[in-house]
Amino acid sequence: MSRPIDPSSVLDRVSGVDLLGADDNSVDHPRRSPLHDLHLAASATIVEFGGCLWVDRYRSGVSCEYRAVIERVGVIDVSLMTQLGFEGPRAVEYLQHLFTNDVVNLAPGRMRYGAIVDDDGRVVDDGIVYRLADDEFLLMLNLAESQLPDSLMAQWSEPEAGCRNVTDGRAILQVQGPEAAPLVEQALTVEPGWVPSFFGCRRLESEGVIVGRCGFTGTDSVELIGPAAVIGMIWSRLVDGGAEPFGISTIEYLRVEGGMICHGHEFTIGSHLPAELGLAPFVKSSVSHLVAGWSQLSQPVEPMLHWVLGPLNDIDVDHLPTNGQPVTIGEVVVGRLTSTIFSPAASRIVALAMLDPELLDWSSKGNDVAATVGSQDVTVRKYRDSPFV
Numbered sequence: 079m080s081r082p083i084d085p086s087s088v089l090d091r092v093s094g095v096d097l098l099g100a101d102d103n104s105v106d107h108p109r110r111s112p113l114h115d116l117h118l119a120a121s122a123t124i125v126e127f128g129g130c131l132w133v134d135r136y137r138s139g140v141s142c143e144y145r146a147v148i149e150r151v152g153v154i155d156v157s158l159m160t161q162l163g164f165e166g167p168r169a170v171e172y173l174q175h176l177f178t179n180d181v182v183n184l185a186p187g188r189m190r191y192g193a194i195v196d197d198d199g200r201v202v203d204d205g206i207v208y209r210l211a212d213d214e215f216l217l218m219l220n221l222a223e224s225q226l227p228d229s230l231m232a233q234w235s236e237p238e239a240g241c242r243n244v245t246d247g248r249a250i251l252q253v254q255g256p257e258a259a260p261l262v263e264q265a266l267t268v269e270p271g272w273v274p275s276f277f278g279c280r281r282l283e284s285e286g287v288i289v290g291r292c293g294f295t296g297t298d299s300v301e302l303i304g305p306a307a308v309i310g311m312i313w314s315r316l317v318d319g320g321a322e323p324f325g326i327s328t329i330e331y332l333r334v335e336g337g338m339i340c341h342g343h344e345f346t347i348g349s350h351l352p353a354e355l356g357l358a359p360f361v362k363s364s365v366s367h368l369v370a371g372w373s374q375l376s377q378p379v380e381p382m383l384h385w386v387l388g389p390l391n392d393i394d395v396d397h398l399p400t401n402g403q404p405v406t407i408g409e410v411v412v413g414r415l416t417s418t419i420f421s422p423a424a425s426r427i428v429a430l431a432m433l434d435p436e437l438l439d440w441s442s443k444g445n446d447v448a449a450t451v452g453s454q455d456v457t458v459r460k461y462r463d464s465p466f467v
Contacts, residue, residue, distance in 0.1 A: 108126050108129055108130050108131050108224075109129060109130045109131070109158055109222065109223070109224055110130075110131050111131070111132075111155050111157040111158055111249065112157055112247070112248075112249050112306035112309075112310070113155050113157060113249055113306065113309070113310050113313060114131065116155075116310060116313060116314070117133050117136075117155065117323075120136055120137075120317075120323060121136060121137040122134075122135070122136050122323070122325065123135050123136070123325070125326070127326070128221075128222050128224055128225045128342075129222065129224030129225065130158045130222045130224055132158070132325065132326050133154075133155065133323075133325035133326065134325045134326055134327055135324070135325045135327045135328070136323050136324070136325065138322065140324075140325075140327045140328050140331070141422075142322065143322055143323075143324035143325070143327075143328040144324075144328050144331055144332070144422060146255065146321075146322030146324070147254050147255045147297060147322070147324060147328065147332060148255065148297070148423070149255070149256070150255050150256065150257050150320070150322070151253060151254070151255035151256070151257040151258050151261050151320065151321050151322070152253075152254055152255055152321055152322040152323065152324045152328070153251055153252070153253045153254075153313065153316045153317065153321040153322070153323055153324070154251070154252050154254070154323070154324050154325065154328075154329060155249065155250070155251060155313070156250045156251070156252055157248065157249040157250045157306070157309075158222040158223075159218060159219060159220055159221070159222060159245075159250060160218075160219040160221055160222060160223050160226060160243070160245055161216060161217070161218055161219075161243070161244045161245045161248060161250075161303070162216070162217040162219070162234060162241060162242070162243060162244065163214075163215070163216055163217075163240075163241070163242050163243075163244040164214070164215040164216075164217065164240055164241050165213060165214050165215075165240035166213055166240035167213060168238055168240065169213055169214070169215055169240050169241075170182055170213075170215075172238075172241060173207065173215060173217065176194050176195065176217070176234070177192050177193070177194060177195075177207060177217070178192045178193045178194075178195055178352055178357070178360055178361040178362070179191065179192030179193075179207070179360045179361070179362055180362040181207055181209065181215065184207065184209045185209065186209050186210065186211050186212055187209070187210075187274065187278055187279060187280055188209055188277060188278055188279065189206050189207065189208050189209070189277045189278065189279050189290050189291075189292060190206065190207050190209075190277070191204070191205075191206050191277075191292070191360055192204070192205070192206075192207070192357075192360040192361075193205075193352045193355075193357050193360060193361075194217075194219065195352070196230075196347075196348055198348070199351060199352075200348045200349065200350060200351055201345055201347075201348070201349070201350055201351070201352055201355060201357070202226075202230065202347050202348065203219045203220055203221045203226075203341055203347070204220060204339060204357070205217060205218050205219040205220055206218045206290070206292060208279045208288065208290055209279075210279065210281065210288065216244070216288065216303070218250075218301075218303075220340070220341065221341055223243070223245060225341065226347075227347070230347075231243065247305065247306060248303060248304060248305065248306060248309075249303075249304070249305075249306040249309035249310065250301065250302065250303050250309070251301070251302045251309060251312065251313060251316070252299050252300070252301050252302075253299065253300045253301075253302065253316060253321060254297045254298065254299045254300075254332070255297055255298065256297070256298060257320075258297075258298050258299060258300045259273040259291070259298065259300055261316060261319050261320065261321055262289070262300045262302065262316070264315075264319055265312050265315040265316050265319060266282055266285070266287070266289075266312070268282070273289060273291060273300055274289065274290070274291050275291065276291055276292070276293070277290075277291065277292055278290070278291055279291070285304060285308050285312075286304050286305055286308060287302055287303065287304035287305075287308060287309070287312070288301075288302075288303040288304060289301070289302055289303075290303070293336075297332065297336075330417075330419065331419050331421070331422070333417070334417045334418075334419045334421070334428060334429070334430060335419070335421050335423050335424070335428060335465075337356075337385075337430065337461065337465070339355050339356070339357075339383065339430070340417065343401065343416045343417045343430070344383060344416045344417065344430060344432060350382070351379055353379035353380075353381060354379055354380075354381060354382045354383070354432075355381070355382070355383050356381050356383040356461045356462070358379075358381070380435035380436075381435065381461055382413070382432045382433055382434070382435060383430060383431075383432060383433075383461045384413075384430075384431055384433050384438075384458055384459060384460060384461050385428065385429070385430065385431070385457075385458070385459040385460070385461060385463070385465045386399075386405055386415060386427075386428075386429040386430075386431045386449070386451065386456050386457070386458055386459075387424075387426055387427065387428060387429075387456060387457045387459060387465055388426045388427030388428075388454060388456055389426060389427075389454075389455065389456075390424075390425055390426050397452070397454075398418070398420060398427065399415055399418050399427055399429065399451045399452065399454065399456075400415070400418060401414075401415055401416060401417065401418050402414055402415065402416075403415045403418075403451050403452060404451070405431055405433060405449050405450075405451055405456070405458065406449060406450045406451070407437070407438075407447060407448070407449045407450075407458070410437055412433045412434050412437040412438060412449070412458075413431050413432050413433030413434055413437075414431060414432060415429045415430075415431050415451065416429070416430050416431055416432050417429060417430040418430075421465070423466060424465055424466050427454075427456070428465050430461075431458070433458065438458070440460070445459060445460045445463050446458065446459050447459075
């Protein structure tokens with residue numbers, strides 16, 4: 079039976095692993111965050127995914143965590159993401175081989191989002207490059223090391239480019255929400271306004287901490303990267319100052335509402351070109367002479383990524399759409415759901431879906447197309463248009 083829905087009735091019963099989907103990377107000795115014991119002390123629920131142990135949620139529950147990030151401030155430990163450092167005169171050249179966005183004209187103290195591609199120009203992962211100095215860069219991937227093939231890690235560890243894996247011994251926090259910046263400044267004991275502007279980065283030399291500002295989930299987000307012992311102390315200061323700790327269940331809701339792609343959902347390593355994943359704005363022609371797969375990257379490609387939206391305020395709580403379900407227009411299956419949530423912000427089902435562009439006719443239908451998922455009527459909307467209208 080369809081009925082108005084209380085968001086907390088959905089948020090608090092779904093695990094981040096349920097949202098992320100089936101995991102075939104279980105290992106005997108999964109990697110742990112260097113802050114793992116802090117999370118256990120805070121009564122976190124821990125789950126294994128991608129060969130790593132992640133915080134699923136804390137005692138307060140996902141609905142509380144979600145509201146805190148949207149309305150105030152929350153903090154999540156993402157220390158298991160891969161970090162690659164590049165130093166020296168060939169750092170720029172080598173990064174241009176990996177990264178679709180241009181780093182040549184990236185000023186020191188700035189960050190840039192893009193995709194990391196293989197030799198065929200296909201997406202390995204998305205991530206952010208920090209330019210810390212003229213010849214010093216940090217590439218932050220979203221994937222953990224355990225999710226990356228050994229052959230890729232070996233290929234990227236290019237001594238002549240000054241590339242090295244700097245993940246071990248470091249921790250990473252993302253402080254998200256409208257109060258993120260002032261709370262970070264309080265925790266670091268720096269003056270107001272010290273946190274850089276959007277897509278800026280800087281070092282706090284006294285602590286050995288890199289501070290960057292972006293918006294991974296569509297909220298203001300300050301990223302703190304540094305020695306695990308130092309970041310652990312900063313975590314405690316942030317929580318004591320009012321930040322709500324949150325886990326991967328909450329980040330999945332925020333990610334999908336922000337329209338951010340994720341490995342294992344919208345793509346796997348080498349499965350898609352950037353434009354198919356809605357990343358065409360982050361592919362720059364100035365890298366054409368360096369990227370081996372430019373002939374693929376430069377071809378006009380229709381995006382496959384789109385929104386699928388359920389009806390407003392009225393949904394069958396016991397039969398929510400799930401990842402992998404087919405999306406049908408008329409009698410034709412045009413693709414499948416890849417990331418599916420009930421969105422408290424939109425008061426409806428919000429999903430990302432990979433759909434066959436040859437089966438979608440936007441010319442006569444505007445930006446919305448009527449479709450079905452199972453027995454439910456839904457709307458397919460172009461990816462770059464807002465799902466909150």
